[in-house]
Amino acid sequence: MSAVVAGPSPTIDTSSTPQVPFSRLVSVELRKMWDTRAGFWLLAVTGGLLVLAMGITLLVVALDDDVRVSANAFSQIMTIPVSLLVPVLAITSITSEWSQRTGLVSFTLEPHRMRVVWAKFATVLILALATIALAIVLGAIGTLLSSAITGTDAVWNLEAGTFAWSIFQQMAYFTMAFAFGLVFLSSPASIAIYYVVSLLLPFMVYGTLYAFFDWAKDVIPWIDFGFAVGPYVGQGPDPSVETSATTLLQVIVTFTIWIVLPFVFGLRRVTRAELK
Amino acid sequence: MSGALAADRLGRMIQVTSLTKQYGAFTAVRDVTFTCRPGRVTGFLGPNGAGKTTTMRVMVGLTPATAGEVTIGGHHYRDIPNPGRHVGVLLDASAQHAGRTGREVLTLGAKQMGLPASRVDEMLALVSLSDLESTRRLRNYSLGMRQRLGIAHALLGDPSVLILDEPANGLDPAGIRWMRGLLKDYADRGGTVLLSSHLLNEVELVADEMILIGRGQIVASGTKQELLAGRAGGATHVTALDIASLSTALEASGYAVSAAGDGLRVETDPVHVGQVAADKQIVLTDLRPAEGGLENLFLELTSDTQRESITAEGVSV
Numbered sequence: 001m002s003a004v005v006a007g008p009s010p011t012i013d014t015s016s017t018p019q020v021p022f023s024r025l026v027s028v029e030l031r032k033m034w035d036t037r038a039g040f041w042l043l044a045v046t047g048g049l050l051v052l053a054m055g056i057t058l059l060v061v062a063l064d065d066d067v068r069v070s071a072n073a074f075s076q077i078m079t080i081p082v083s084l085l086v087p088v089l090a091i092t093s094i095t096s097e098w099s100q101r102t103g104l105v106s107f108t109l110e111p112h113r114m115r116v117v118w119a120k121f122a123t124v125l126i127l128a129l130a131t132i133a134l135a136i137v138l139g140a141i142g143t144l145l146s147s148a149i150t151g152t153d154a155v156w157n158l159e160a161g162t163f164a165w166s167i168f169q170q171m172a173y174f175t176m177a178f179a180f181g182l183v184f185l186s187s188p189a190s191i192a193i194y195y196v197v198s199l200l201l202p203f204m205v206y207g208t209l210y211a212f213f214d215w216a217k218d219v220i221p222w223i224d225f226g227f228a229v230g231p232y233v234g235q236g237p238d239p240s241v242e243t244s245a246t247t248l249l250q251v252i253v254t255f256t257i258w259i260v261l262p263f264v265f266g267l268r269r270v271t272r273a274e275l276k
Numbered sequence: 277m278s279g280a281l282a283a284d285r286l287g288r289m290i291q292v293t294s295l296t297k298q299y300g301a302f303t304a305v306r307d308v309t310f311t312c313r314p315g316r317v318t319g320f321l322g323p324n325g326a327g328k329t330t331t332m333r334v335m336v337g338l339t340p341a342t343a344g345e346v347t348i349g350g351h352h353y354r355d356i357p358n359p360g361r362h363v364g365v366l367l368d369a370s371a372q373h374a375g376r377t378g379r380e381v382l383t384l385g386a387k388q389m390g391l392p393a394s395r396v397d398e399m400l401a402l403v404s405l406s407d408l409e410s411t412r413r414l415r416n417y418s419l420g421m422r423q424r425l426g427i428a429h430a431l432l433g434d435p436s437v438l439i440l441d442e443p444a445n446g447l448d449p450a451g452i453r454w455m456r457g458l459l460k461d462y463a464d465r466g467g468t469v470l471l472s473s474h475l476l477n478e479v480e481l482v483a484d485e486m487i488l489i490g491r492g493q494i495v496a497s498g499t500k501q502e503l504l505a506g507r508a509g510g511a512t513h514v515t516a517l518d519i520a521s522l523s524t525a526l527e528a529s530g531y532a533v534s535a536a537g538d539g540l541r542v543e544t545d546p547v548h549v550g551q552v553a554a555d556k557q558i559v560l561t562d563l564r565p566a567e568g569g570l571e572n573l574f575l576e577l578t579s580d581t582q583r584e585s586i587t588a589e590g591v592s593v
Contacts (some may be wrong), residue, residue: 002434020358
């Protein structure tokens, strides 16, 4: 039993129990991401998608002599499966505290709520970095395999600048997912909005408009983060777009709209939100 | 030793002072003041929606108070570093991730509090959750198993204070008896226990002191004896070898007697019934205060806060 100083008003002696270090909060939050059944299956399916994506790419390389996949391109392909489902972990990391009501325990063991939230945010960034690292490693393996299959030299063309931007982009999308979680504190709402904003709108709406209308080429990079950051990661819909002060401003504007604002608004919400 | 003296000697581990919590125009808790002492189990009793849970949530810093304050061991809960090592809390046994195993829930708690992994096995053994049960996911747990896990979680950090909201809810009779022994033992070792319940029976046998709350306000508090003391019209349940003679003798002494089960209900205190039986040399086989003394008090004190209107005959329809 913890030490108690007796007397008319006994006091609990807290000198032997320092505050839980931030690193320990982070490691606990990391563990909480995969120790549930949902977390396990999400990662398992992602693993399956990775194998599938790699298999298909190698198959194409093996069957079509004209196709050469560089290390950079291979890594970009590998980034797709790890970016599809894993952001859900960033969302449920925060929303499950409300939907599964585990916040009653989490915010009692650490009553300084913001420390828990920042620890979660740290795990989200770690997760984003891990997915990129995994994609790079698998891209390298895929490059070696494809050069072995086709009997040609492997193309090692990963550029530091592009690489740094890819990491930034991945972290930004994971942060966006987390921020939507903070804003809605509900898994279904956050997940739906995240996929609409990050996937459906860019592919179904913006992509189409961009292809057919000139005005869309001017407008969309100002409202969609993916289009704004495209020229920097070598994935823009129009390869002729050169990076400039304008494109940098577009990145800043869209980053503010979709990542900074939801994050700040969500933090305010979590500070005040009642745990039922 | 008088009660007041004992109280001073034991001290006040939990001190709730003039606590008020409002949600908009609704006042969930109004000017609540009470204390919990080390070595004692304090029962927090009231009908559903009386403000027990709100009070406990404010105590552990989950909800800010509108007015008043709570100190535990001289600290505000928020100011206790690594609070799980000092205050064990169970607010809702069902508030755990359905997809996590019981063992994993305890492991997460142990990791966060900086405890060795062996503590998890100790706690599982303490609450009698088997190895097999501990590897099942929470969605497959009965409410009773969740309560056991919740109590294990509250005790993980070997705290000196326990705050438990409805811990007996969902436990079977054997489980309730087990928990009673656990909490008694914990208090005997110097721990402070505050447990809430809406069922008098759960609290009556384990609590040394009781706090009755109704519609957000404390309506009575004290030991069971103090609560019943000075309450006119105590009744007695008595059985004897020769019931007929006892009945006649009691009526002759001027007490109201009625048949109750295999014995008699007498409208007076047990001491008077025993006196009559001793005078007439009638062998008693059972003599005790009629059940419902405390229950009637509880219902009376909280009657204007009940959803049903309760009369002496029972629930009026």
